[in-house]
Amino acid sequence: MGTELEPGDLRLAVVGSGRSGTNWLMLVLGHLFDAYPFGVLDWDTAAGRFQEPPASSAFARLRRRLHPHNYSTWEGLWSILPERFILHAHWVASPPVVAAVESNHVRVITMVRHPFEVMLSHLAWVNRSRGDIGLPFLKGITPRSRAFIDFASGPIGKQFMSVTTSWWVRPDTLRVKYEEMVEDPGAVGQTLIEQLGDEPRTSVAEALDAGSAERLRPTKSGALGGLLSDRRYAALLAPWGPFFRRAAAPAVRANLRGRNYYWQGSPGLWRRLLPEAEAKEIAAGQHDVMTFFGYECDFDPDLTADQADANWRELLAGNPR
DSSP, X not given: OOSXXXXXXXXXXXXXXXXXXXXXXXXXXXXXXXXXEEEOOOEETTTTEEOOOOOOSHHHHHHHHHOTTOOSSHHHHHHTOOSEEEEEEOOOOOHHHHHHHHHTTOEXXXXXXXXXXXXXXXXXXXXHSSSOOSOGGGTTOOTTSHHHHHXXXXXXXXXXXXXXXXXXXXXXXXXXXXXXXXXXXXHHHHHHHHHHTOOOSSOHHHHXXXXXXXXXXXXXXXXXXXXXXXXXXXXXXXXXXXXXXXXSXXXXXXXXXXXXXXXXXXXXXXXXXXXXXXXXXXXXXXXXXXXXXXXXXOOOTTOOXXXXXXXXXXXXXXXXX
């Protein structure tokens, strides 16, 4: 990828808080504009480089050395991208990140979601995933637990939401609300087409169908799948999947079984999981964000603690790994 835009180039980045629907939006737009979707590592401002996730096994370390998309700097990232791409990242809009994005003519799209549901989605993700994906203190707890309330209303929860806020306030950022995307995705897609000024390669409806189906698939192996393109990965596993499941290392086998990145995606679900007291405490901690984005703490006054706990157990049991 060169520094200057050429005719036909498309450079997009969907950047926002984790569990806000940004991955879904990236997949839909990737189909809509025939752009290469690429999840990017977090940027470490202090170190001046991208953060590498910990290598959990010898196989993972080997993959990191062999991976064709190995990069640690902005120059390295730009060098591996094609002419049409859409990045997915959780960067805060810090000066180094903004400078790197603007100097390479990358348009940023951010998405916001109700803070309660962002936090609950993190809780569900941790408890539906095998292995350590971070936030170990969320393992085995419920939405009404003290640990979850402290997480959702405290510094970590606020930091998570600050990612989207940092981009939303920038005048050149394109903005999407998750709830609007769920309610009328066709209208949101058409608005983005007009704002971006790029010719779509398929209809909004077809892109939504393809992107929504893709997010429901289990993720690729972090160790084996990372070495291959999606197409080659699928072709390899079709005839040889049973062999790899028997012979590969335990960590690889766990990854091959995959986990669903997508959970519920239903706006308002939090009202079945957070009774009045818990909802009010989280709302107080997230007051600035909720006020800024216009979100309400309109809890269900009839929801009891026992019913909330039962709803949580039912949701987890009904959405197995």
